[in-house]
Amino acid sequence: MKKNIYLDHAATTPTDIKVVKAMEPYWTREFGNPSALYSLGQKAKHALDDSRQIVAKIFNCQPEEIIFTGGGTESINLAIKGVVLASNLKPAHIITSNFEHHAVLNAAQTLKNQGHEVSLVPVDAEGLIMVDKLWSAIKKNTVLISIMTANNEVGTIQPIQEIGAKLKKINQERKAKKLPAIYLHTDACQAAGALDLNVEKLHIDLMTINGSKIYGPKGVGVLYIKRGTVLQALIDGGGQEKNWRSGTENVPGIVGLATALKIADSKKESENKRLTILRDWLIKKILTTIPKTLLNGHAQKRLPNNINISILDIEGEALLLYLDAIGIQASTGSACTAQDLEPSHVIRALGRPYEAAHGSLRLTLGRSTTKNDLIYLTKKLPSIVKKLRQTSPVSVNMDTLHSSIKKYPREITSA
Numbered sequence: 017m018k019k020n021i022y023l024d025h026a027a028t029t030p031t032d033i034k035v036v037k038a039m040e041p042y043w044t045r046e047f048g049n050p051s052a053l054y055s056l057g058q059k060a061k062h063a064l065d066d067s068r069q070i071v072a073k074i075f076n077c078q079p080e081e082i083i084f085t086g087g088g089t090e091s092i093n094l095a096i097k098g099v100v101l102a103s104n105l106k107p108a109h110i111i112t113s114n115f116e117h118h119a120v121l122n123a124a125q126t127l128k129n130q131g132h133e134v135s136l137v138p139v140d141a142e143g144l145i146m147v148d149k150l151w152s153a154i155k156k157n158t159v160l161i162s163i164m165t166a167n168n169e170v171g172t173i174q175p176i177q178e179i180g181a182k183l184k185k186i187n188q189e190r191k192a193k194k195l196p197a198i199y200l201h202t203d204a205c206q207a208a209g210a211l212d213l214n215v216e217k218l219h220i221d222l223m224t225i226n227g228s229k230i231y232g233p234k235g236v237g238v239l240y241i242k243r244g245t246v247l248q249a250l251i252d253g254g255g256q257e258k259n260w261r262s263g264t265e266n267v268p269g270i271v272g273l274a275t276a277l278k279i280a281d282s283k284k285e286s287e288n289k290r291l292t293i294l295r296d297w298l299i300k301k302i303l304t305t306i307p308k309t310l311l312n313g314h315a316q317k318r319l320p321n322n323i324n325i326s327i328l329d330i331e332g333e334a335l336l337l338y339l340d341a342i343g344i345q346a347s348t349g350s351a352c353t354a355q356d357l358e359p360s361h362v363i364r365a366l367g368r369p370y371e372a373a374h375g376s377l378r379l380t381l382g383r384s385t386t387k388n389d390l391i392y393l394t395k396k397l398p399s400i401v402k403k404l405r406q407t408s409p410v411s412v413n414m415d416t417l418h419s420s421i422k423k424y425p426r427e428i429t430s431a
Contacts, residue, residue, distance in 0.1 A: 019343030021389045025229075025321060025382035026168055026206060027347055031272070032231040038275040039233065042268040050265055051256065060267045067274035074281050075223070075240055076214040083239045083257045084270045088205040088226030089119040091239035094260065095201045095222040096123045096162055098247030100132055103159045103196060109133040110160040111153045113145055114365045114429065115172075117203055120162055121361075124431040133157070134431035141367050141421050142314040143172030147179065153428050154186070160199050165207035165223075169362040169378060170313030171322025173211065176202050180219025199245055205229050209280030210288060210319055221245045225277070227269065231383070232276030236269035283383075291320040291381050294390060298323050298379065301394045306401055308414060312363055312376060321381040326363065326372040328412045330404040335377060338400045344393055347378040367424030371412045 022030075042063060048056030050064045065079070072079040085091045100108045110127065112120055114136040124134045135153040138146050145163055161183065166173045180200050187197050201222035204213060208225040215223060222245065226237040241247065241260065253262025295318075302325055303309050312324040327335065332348035339346055348360070359373030379393075 019392065021344045021392065022384065023379045023381060023389075023393070024345050024347045025385075026378065026380035028228045028234065029231045029382060030384075031233055032276060032279060034279060035232055035272045035276045039268040039272040042271055046267075050267060051254070063267055063271050064265055067270045070274040070278050071238055074213060074277055076216050077240060078243065080258065081241055081243055083241055083260050084265060084273075085237040085239055085257075085261050086266070087235055087237040088203070088224055088229075089237075090261075091224040091226070091237040092117070092119040092162075092201075092203055093123050094239055094250055095224060095241075095247070096120065096160065097127060097250060098260075099160045099199050099201070099222075099245075100127055101248040102246045105157050105159065105196065107132045107157065108160075109135070109155045109158045110162065111135045111137060111150065111158060112162045112431075113137045113139060113164075115139045115143060115145070115167060115362055116162070116164055117168055117205070120164070120203060121431060124162075128431050136429045136431055138426035138428070139172075139365055140426065141424070142317075143167055143170050143312075143362075143366055144314060144317065145174050145179075146426060147175065149426075149428055150179070151182070151186075154198065156195055158198050159196050160201060162201040162203070164203040165211060166204075166319050167313065167362060168206045169360060169376075170324040170366070171206075171318035171380075172313040173207070173317045173319065176200075176218050176220065184219055206319060208277065209284060210321070215240055215242070222247075227273035227276060230273075230276045230280045233269045233272040236266055236273045238273065287383065288320045291385070294381055294385060294387060295320055295323055297387075298390050298394070299325070301390075302397065305394065306398050308412065310368070310372060310417070312366060312368070312372075321385075323377075323379040323381075324363075325377050325379075326368060327375045327377055327401055328371060328414075328417075329408045329410050330375045330401060331408070332375050332377060334404055335375075335400065338404070339393075339396075342396055344396075347380070348376050367421040367426075369412070369417060369420055371410055372417065 046059045048060040050061040068079040068082045071082050128134045137150045199221040203224050205226050209230040221242040223240040228234040249260050251262050256262050308328040310326040359370050363373035363376050
């Protein structure tokens with residue numbers, strides 16, 4: 017039988033059977049609208065309230081600071097656009113990085129098209145935000161900083177806690193000068209289930225997660241909004257979710273997300289340990305058995321399940337087809353741009369040349385991943401790479417590549 021080894025958990029995860037079981041009653045039996053006053057609606061409302069409390073406990077915040085949305089992208093748009101629109105500044109200024117998910121970058125681009133200002137702070141060769149440039153980018157009209165907790169392509173973990181702590185001090189100084197407060201938003205979609213989401217420790221004002229990355233359902237997300245944060249709703253309607261996200265709540269999805277997050281949080285310590293061992297073994301194996309390979313992202317400050325390696329002198333798309341033929345599902349980058357033949361902006365932000373970006377292989381492990389799965393991969397991968405290189409018109413010089421990374425310009429740009 018053809019093997020079926022799934023190594024793309026950063027794209028999406030299968031829904032946990034316990035999550036499916038928790039959701040089931042709210043599809044057919046307890047299907048009421050949570051805004052209704054009769055008993056069927058009130059049962060749905062209780063499920064909604066219980067789910068909000070579960071998420072709030074894991075975030076270490078108040079239940080009323082949790083807003084349920086239609087996914088991570090919607091939550092990100094509400095956070096970024098909502099803060100800017102509520103500021104009533106024209107132009108308002110926001111700061112993010114050139115390393116973010118397209119949901120952040122495209123939301124920022126839309127705001128720029130509307131006359132607002134956007135600064136993109138660079139990352140270093142390992143994907144860590146250049147914090148000195150972050151602080152130098154602040155202007156009098158800055159109202160928001162949005163930096164992801166952990167990158168979806170290369171897994172680099174950002175120093176959000178340190179950024180949040182310093183921003184608190186900066187905001188105290190701005191208050192004395194009667195300048196607008198700067199809110200801090202973090203996209204934690206990839207970090208959920210792996211990293212600590214305690215919003216008090218992180219010193220953040222807004223945080224995004226979604227269900228599909230934590231073995232929950234697709235099409236449901238969370239936005240944490242710290243009490244006192246001012247933002248404008250993007251969807252008008254019946255005033256659900258404290259008027260920030262109108263529309264009848266997706267009760268089955270919300271129950272599923274909360275259940276998935278609770279399970280992920282309980283498994284976090286043991287799974288992180290197990291996956292880190294597998295991750296480091298696989299990275300070492302690929303780098304030592306296949307010549308002309310390069311690890312993308314920070315070697316230690318990375319998600320426990322993330323491996324992203326540029327295999328030079330090949331096309332990543334061709335590699336994926338060969339792997340799929342032998343039962344291995346993987347990725348070359350973000351699932352949201354899998355059909356885009358342009359090289360990954362994340363890999364390019366590290367200073368890698370186009371050739372390295374085109375040959376990047378992302379392998380993201382999950383609960384079903386075993387050592388035998390990875391052994392099978394490492395037995396097959398070298399011969400596939402060798403075959404692809406025999407017909408490749410590209411031959412990258414490694415010395416030139418490393419030199420180009422060092423010379424890569426890392427300046428603040430505009431979206």
